[in-house]
Amino acid sequence: MGKQTKKELVEQGYRIYAGQELDVYFNLSMCQHSAHCLKSDHAVFDTKRKPWIVTDNASGETVTKIIDGCPSGALQYLWKEEY
Numbered sequence: 001m002g003k004q005t006k007k008e009l010v011e012q013g014y015r016i017y018a019g020q021e022l023d024v025y026f027n028l029s030m031c032q033h034s035a036h037c038l039k040s041d042h043a044v045f046d047t048k049r050k051p052w053i054v055t056d057n058a059s060g061e062t063v064t065k066i067i068d069g070c071p072s073g074a075l076q077y078l079w080k081e082e083y
C-alpha cells in the first residue's frame, strides 16, 4: 500500500503537527503506548508538553526514522513535496 494522503489521514482521525520540511500525523486511538517515539527524541516527542509533537525540533531525517519505527502506525508523516 502506498502512502496515504492528507485527506485520508485526517478522515481516519489523525491530527497534524506541521513543520517546515514535513508534517507529522498522529492518531491517538491507534497508539499502543510503546513509548518508542518518546524514548527516541524528547525534543520532538514529549507528552508533558502541548503540543506533544514539535516536528521541527529535529532534522526531517531523524523524525522520519523514528516514525518508521512506530509499531502501531499511529505516527505518519508527509514531506511537503508529497502533497
Ligand code: SF4
Pocket: 030, 031, 032, 033, 034, 035, 036, 037, 038, 069, 070, 071, 072, 073, 074, 075
Ligand atoms: S511509537 Fe507509536 S505506538 Fe509507540 S507511543 Fe509513539 S505513537 Fe504510540
